[in-house]
Each structure stands twice: as structure tokens, then as C-alpha cells.
Amino acid sequence: MADRAFILGVDLDGVCADHTLAFRQVVADDYGVDVNSLPLERSWGFSEWGMREGDFERLHRIAVMERRMFRDMPVVPGAAEALWRLSDAGIWIRIITHRLYVNWGHEIAISDTARWLDTHRLPYRDLCFLGAKPEVEADMYIDDAPHNIEALRELGNDVIVFDQPYNAGLPGPRATSWAEVEEIVIAAAATHGGVQTSLPGIDAGAHRLDARRSTPVEERQRPSATVHDPAQRLLEDG
Numbered sequence: 001m002a003d004r005a006f007i008l009g010v011d012l013d014g015v016c017a018d019h020t021l022a023f024r025q026v027v028a029d030d031y032g033v034d035v036n037s038l039p040l041e042r043s044w045g046f047s048e049w050g051m052r053e054g055d056f057e058r059l060h061r062i063a064v065m066e067r068r069m070f071r072d073m074p075v076v077p078g079a080a081e082a083l084w085r086l087s088d089a090g091i092w093i094r095i096i097t098h099r100l101y102v103n104w105g106h107e108i109a110i111s112d113t114a115r116w117l118d119t120h121r122l123p124y125r126d127l128c129f130l131g132a133k134p135e136v137e138a139d140m141y142i143d144d145a146p147h148n149i150e151a152l153r154e155l156g157n158d159v160i161v162f163d164q165p166y167n168a169g170l171p172g173p174r175a176t177s178w179a180e181v182e183e184i185v186i187a188a189a190a191t192h193g194g195v196q197t198s199l200p201g202i203d204a205g206a207h208r209l210d211a212r213r214s215t216p217v218e219e220r221q222r223p224s225a226t227v228h229d230p231a232q233r234l235l236e237d238g
């Protein structure tokens with residue numbers, strides 16, 4: 001075994017959080033157009049949405065400050081479950097986000113991000129808000145932004161490209177789903193010094209926090225307390 005955990009650097013927007021979907025609604029509302037008229041297959045600069053000079057900054061400010069996009073955006077399917085399994089395998093999850101790239105709204109950006117991570121049950125040990133610097137001393141990274149991926153690779157880092165229309169031109173390793181991310185990371189961590197795999201059939205997954213939170217601590221400690229777990233209740237009733 002290695003003397004320290006394998007660290008996975010995980011980007012948020014376009015990897016764990018569906019930024020395109022959330023931002024598209026804000027842009028459509030501002031332009032007064034049907035949301036479906038703005039294609040999801042878009043380039044990094046949003047040219048397919050007819051965005052003009054200065055629109056990105058203006059609309060992103062509205063998205064973050066007024067529409068609270070970082071609090072409410074959809075999670076990418078499978079992200080939480082895969083991250084829990086990786087975390088259970090002994091992998092250190094270091095969340096990295098570049099959300100402070102403009103000089104306003106840091107309080108909302110940071111607090112909404114933390115709340116979103118809690119809401120969607122994403123496990124993490126570190127949460128890094130970065131400006132221009134792409135590197136946070138991880139053993140492997142997962143990112144979608146072409147400039148971040150290229151900068152990280154230039155510094156000699158291993159980076160998985162999370163498949164998006166705007167990064168199609170970049171060489172792999174590439175993952176089109178979180179199941180594929182998990183596979184690549186487990187293989188890399190095994191080379192690094194071993195991983196601790198879950199027992200077959202044991203996968204508490206992202207819902208474990210709900211299960212724990214559904215029963216107050218005092219009640220969990222009292223054997224005669226009311227049982228809130230539906231599975232447990234079924235056992236008792238049966």
C-alpha cells in the first residue's frame with residue numbers, strides 16, 4: 001500500500017454539475033426565446049446561442065446572483081454514487097472549482113456551492129476555489145474545460161477528459177459517464193498502491209446520509225425509539 005491516499009481532483013461545472021443546462025435557461029429567459037432553440041451541443045464560447053461580446057459576464061452574473069444557479073443546478077447523473085464508491089475505496093476526493101473568476105458575488109458563489117454539494121450528497125475532503133492556477137497536487141484530475149486540461153497536462157498531470165461537445169478535439173483518457181470515470185480512477189489508484197474495494201452487494205451509495213439523517217442521533221442510540229427506516233419497518237411489520 002502507498003503511504004498516502006490517492007488524490008482525485010474533481011472539477012464541478014461540466015463534470016459534476018450540469019452547467020450548460022442551468023445556464024441555458026438563464027440565457028433563454030434573458031433573450032426571450034424558447035429554451036430549446038439554444039442547442040446543448042455548444043462550443044466553449046457559446047457562439048451557437050448567439051451570445052455577443054460582454055453577454056457572458058452579464059448573464060453569468062444574473063445566473064449566479066439572481067437565479068442562484070450554483071445552488072440549484074442539476075447534478076450530472078451518477079456523480080454522487082461514483083464519488084462515494086471511490087471514497088469508500090480509499091480515494092481522497094478533492095473538489096476543485098474555478099467559480100471565482102469574476103470580482104463579485106464570492107459569498108453567494110461559495111455558500112451556494114457548499115449547499116449544492118450537501119444537497120446532492122457529494123463526498124469530499126477538500127474544497128478548492130481557484131483562480132487561474134489549475135494545479136492542486138492531485139494524483140489524477142477530471143475536468144471538461146479544454147484550457148484547464150491542457151494546462152494541467154503541460155505540467156505533467158494525468159487528466160481524464162469528461163466528455164463534452166466543446167472538448168471533443170482533445171486526446172484521452174476520456175470518460176462519457178461517471179461509471180467510466182470510476183473505472184479509470186480505480187485502475188490508476190490500484191497502480192498507485194492499492195485500493196480497498198467494497199464487498200459485493202454492499203453499496204450504501206449517496207443515500208446513506210439521508211438514512212442517517214432521517215433518525216435523530218438520540219433516537220438511534222435508544223433501542224426502543226421509533227424506527228424511521230422504511231426497510232427496517234418492513235422487517236418489523238413482516
Ligand SMILES: [Mg+2]
Pocket residue numbers: 011012013014015143144145
Ligand atoms: Mg468545468
